[in-house]
Amino acid sequence: MKFPYGICDFREITMKNYFYCDRTDKIPLIEKGKYLLFLRPRRFGKSLLLSMLANYYDLAKKHEFEAMFGNLKIGKNPTELQNSYFIFRWDFSCVDSSGSVDDIKKALHDHINSCIKAFCLYYRDQLPEKVSLDWSNAINSINELITITQMSDHKIYLLIDEYDNFANQVMMGIRREKHELYEALVHEEGPLRTLFKAVKASASESLFDRIFITGVSPVVMSDITSGYNIAENIYLRYQFNDICGFTDNEIEDALKSIAGECDLSKDKVAEALELMKTYYNGYKFSLDSDTFVYNPTLSTYFLKYFYEDCKYPRQMLDGNLATDEAKLEYISQAVSGRQLLLDLLRKDRKTIVSELTDRFGIKQMLTDKSKDHKFMAAFLYYFGVLTMKEETSEGKISLKIPNLVIRGLYAEQICEMLLPEPVERDEGKFAAEKLYQKGDMQPLCDFVEQHYFKVFSNRDYKWANELTVKTAFLTLLYNDILYIMDTETEIDRRYSDLSMIIRPDMRRFTILDILVEFKFVKLKDAKLSGEQAKKLTKNELQNLPLMQAQMEDAKIQVKDYGDVLDKRHGNLRLRKYAVVSLGFERIWWEEVL
Secondary structure, eight states, X not given: OOOOTTOOOHHHHHHTTOOXXXXXXXXXXXXXXXXXXXXXXXXXXXHHXXXXXXXXXXXXXXXXXXXXXXXXXXXXXXXXXXXXXXXXXXXXXXXXXXXXXXXXXXXXXXXXXXXXXXXXXXXXXXXXXXXOOOXXXXXXXXXXXXXXXXXXXXXXXXXXXXXXXXXHHHHTOOOHHHHHHHHHXXXXXXXXXXXXXXXXXXXXXXXXXXXXXXXXXXXXXXXXXTTOOOOEEOTTOGGGTTSSSBOHHHHHHHHXXXXXXXXXXXXXXXXHHHHHHHHHOOBOOOTTOOXXXXXHHHHHHHHHHHHHHSSOXXXXXXXXXXXXXXXXXXXXXXXXXXXXXXXXXXXXXXXXXXXXXXXXXHHHHHOGGGOOHHHHHHXXXXXXXXXXXXXXXXXXXXXXXXXHHHHHHHHHXXXXXXXXXXXXXXXXXXXXXXXXXXXXXXXXXXXXXXXXXHHHTOTTSOOOSHHHHHHHHHXXXXXXXXXXXXXXXXXXXXXXXXXEEEOGXXXXXXXXXXXXXXXXXXXXXXXXXXXXXXXXXXXXXXXXXXXXXXXXXXXXXXXXXXHHHHHHHOSOOEEEEEEEEETTTEEEEEEEO
């Protein structure tokens, strides 16, 4: 078996027998539109999709059609447009976005001219005349190319990859000059808008017969609306929900094949499937679809490693996707954004919006007043750190954190947000290690009292219950290398607060399985001020009637939950803890045997 990690060349994947999940049955659906815009999070298979279309429609690949598509769904019933186009491809990720507007304009025009030059070399036997390039203005070169191709019997299919690359880089920047630079690129006479106006003009005269554009967010389309207002958005339609990404059955089939090669049992296949589902599944891009899909890059990363080493990768998060943390950092810069991140992590990992915004421009992204809940949720959706869950009974959209890998990014970002000093974060992580290495809860509780509780007094946040305390512990304890981390684990139709079950492949280490139940007593209910709470002795704290009642409830719950987990998993080294917080001042904890 060969897994095409990092390979997005459809021809290479099919001709050299790499692992491929057939999506060619979507081609007839795509043909129903002429000028399409398709969005998905980064590293989600968009370039491979474009490569599939390029190889299917390329008139110069007709002789290879059977080799590439013969065993695929479309090969058995191809459309009339098969191998009938000149394929003209741009990839804006190749354009240097540094420097001044003139520098970027030159880089953009150089890229397009280079694409035209490659086009002419590739189709030299089909073009009736030589194309003259204008290296000072690629739009002139485009017009020249169109003029020459019109003399032939074939039309042009334009494919644009990462059309919003400029915006993505600017959005993640914090320097005002970068924002002004982007605005200069998309204003009325800016080079990006001018280019798309030329594309639109060519399309309106059927000079570009078809156009397929991919990207991550709709921000550029919003900013150049008048320049290119012919795009049909297909990225929210249920027919294309799984066009990028893997399904449960496809992952299971791949794992069965690996098990055969590695001589692994059926139980190992089930274990690996459950692990991949927990870490990589959970994406849905249409409310009308009932299918969740796996991130294809992360899945291929896991499968390749598993096949070659016959064991799971240590790091479940591929480093190539770790940069998604920057999107969470961007949201955390706004007060309401910080609250959203905290609510997502500490509640039921979902948020509700009336609708999914499909247009927002750079100005909205730069203005804190414009960063309302609806905008921020949509932003996180497009960048893959939220995904659709379901439609509510009120007709709204429920968005959720898709999987454990992304939850890890949330936990890390919130930890950095609340504890900006690296030394302080390290101290908290060391305290957390003492819990799951030795079962000692005291250092972690001391750290939360001395460090996190100071932050919790900030009025920017609407904290008021045990969920807040749970968030503090979770951000410090989060470790997806050793553990399957979960909050609100469903146990007998109830939910435990925090469980840390050792990953199956990590049970060789002497670490502990952890289960914690949190309770919270408000200072107001205890009739105490913050200063009074701080001065209580340990005995006085534990003798408060409300604290005793909450501790008793926590002990009963964590014991019941622990018994169920022991029966469910078996062979656990489970340590159970009840933690009760008095306001954001004091913590009382006990281990439950």
